[in-house]
Amino acid sequence: MKWKTLRDFFWNRVYELAMEDRNIVAVIADMGAPALDSFRVNLPSQYIDVGIAEQNAISLSAGLSLGDKKPFVYAIAPFITLRCFEQIRVDLAAMDLPVTIVGVGAGMSYDDSGPTHHCVEDITVLSPLPNFYIHNISDPVMARAFADISVKFPHPNYVRLDRKVLPKIYPEDFSFDDGLSLLKEGNDCVIVATGNMVHRALEVSQILEARGISCGVIDVYEFPVNARLLLEFIAPVERVFTLEEHSLRGGLGSVVGEVMLDGAVSKPLYRMGIDTKKGFCYRYGGRNYLQKCLGLDPLTIAEKITTAFTGS
């Protein structure tokens, strides 16, 4: 069996839904997927090629939405968010139009493609937009669920997909209403993670258990973050760690810090992610190697957390 990526779980479901709802349209900026081949062949009037033109892809989708269509606009993640940020801001967020942006290539997904294709600033850039929601997908069940959720979502919505195959975490009937979930309880600390790093957090928590540190894991899959629930989940533990394959400036760690500050929660917070002081990542050799360079490999993370407890 060929492993399916998050993209396939998401688009396969969008295609199923589009078969039943002719208002669902795919706006494609020169990107492929097996489900999109089916779209093109079986639902040609619902498949719109815009060429390599992300700005127009967003403005066009705003117009389609004003014409009562449900657009899913799709391209490589950094291009469909950063290149056309102003179209997202004015045409989607300011008018609060229910358009779904689908970006594939979260974080260092396009590992060896270099910094043009790395997508590590988009959460920082898009988070301040009123009316705008980011859904950072961490597993296949969530990918499929957010196809259904996006069709009915009343606001602009960015579905952020990793390019690689990610294993299943959630049961099939899981409800993704809360924006974050406590995947594993821990008594000493918790890792708040997002996207592909949720899997890394689960892996690290096992290493820590063996070292006698009880570590919980929270998956944040929606921005703005559900602050009330996050504060509830981090309340019992002594230390909070955040983990993301994204810039530390304005990413998940910053958001969690804001939530704690606003909630008057005073406890140690350690942020792990991509340090901009290291510059753009002109390293090659696969994602595992890049993560090692960035300090996001399991052992480095486990060491950082262990050191926080032992102080050495």
Add this chain to the structure above:
Amino acid sequence: MFHSFDEALLRRLEEKAKEIRLTVLDMCSQAGTGHVTSSFSCVEILVTLFYGGILKFDPTNPGWEDRDRFILSKGQASAILYPILADLGYFPKERLKRFCREDGSFGVHLQHDVPGAEITSGSLGHGLGIASGIALAGKMDRKLFMVFTLLGDGECYEGSVWEAAMFAAHNRLNNLVAIIDRNSLCVTNFTENMLELEPLDEKWRSFGWNVRTVNGHSFPQLLEALGDVRCRYSSRPTVIIARTVKGKGVSFMENVPLWHGAAPGGEEARKAREELMRSKTETK
């Protein structure tokens, strides 16, 4: 060869243009802000669309699904669209007096939640793409409405305009009409001094559009250019390059870059008002 139009209609349009210019002037002068000159260059264009029998609309039902859409891409000209919408009954004229005021509900750039406004705009290069999306949605649903969008000529420097132009032509959006307010001025300089836009008609033609060039202050020419667009004689979208004068109607504001985004006050406002009262729109 221009068609002859009902003289009474032309007189009504001229009177309306004068009335709208005065309203724009008063509204912006009282507020001390607003894009007067950018609005004055497109008065005849908007008056033709809204009062010349071109657009289908219903002020009592702004969301009427079969209405024609007017997408003001050069959102700084909201100062002319708002008075027209108020005049047509989309909202009470009293609201114009609160333009850019603390107790008001709209400002210098276009806001989508004003009845009849359709979109938020102000940053340039967005309207043609949005209009293309609405036009495409209309085609998908076999609707007969038309989509009109007004762009500034300086706006055509934005690359996104050409992304949308390519898309609209490829997708045969013959229910889409773009009008370019070719007043030849940006904020600081004339377009041809800054970065040549000409030959603008050839650029659009090469992108697959029907191109018409008219005097944008002439009602007969505008009525002629816009009168048959609903017939869809061609599969191509249509662009009308309307040659205009920025600040049209007030001699000391015409073609003066520094008047961009400014509103006359005091003595200047009085002089502008006097000139507008005396003015007569070109009808050739």
